[in-house]
Amino acid sequence: MSTQEVERRVAHVVLRLVEQAGAWEESGVRVDFPISRRDIAEMTATTLHTVSRILSAWEVQGLVEGGRQRLVVCDVAGLKRLAENTGK
Structure with a gap:
């Protein structure tokens, strides 16, 4: 349960950075x-x-690509779904 919350926080931050x-x-x-x-x-x-x-x-799911101090969001809609997910 707490892992899902952390994942949501990370998704929110990454989306804010993209925005x-x-x-x-x-x-x-x-x-x-x-x-x-x-x-x-x-x-x-x-x-x-x-x-x-x-x-x-x-990265495995195809949502992002990373590298040394590099971040590309490949699936913004997918990341938004993770950020908005209030529980499974």
Whole structure:
């Protein structure tokens, strides 16, 4: 249950970053400044390990693409569904 809440917080933060600093490119919307997983962990009051696990799972699902201080949201609608999900 708490993992779902953390995932929602991370989704909200990533969507806010896309909204404030998103740049469209072929694969999706890139956060247009260097952002690390540690930065996202600090913004969501969670651990680096948790953010890494969530973002890795999202990469497998095709929601995001990551790299060294790089984040591209490939499926904005899918991420919004995760952010709005109030429970399963």
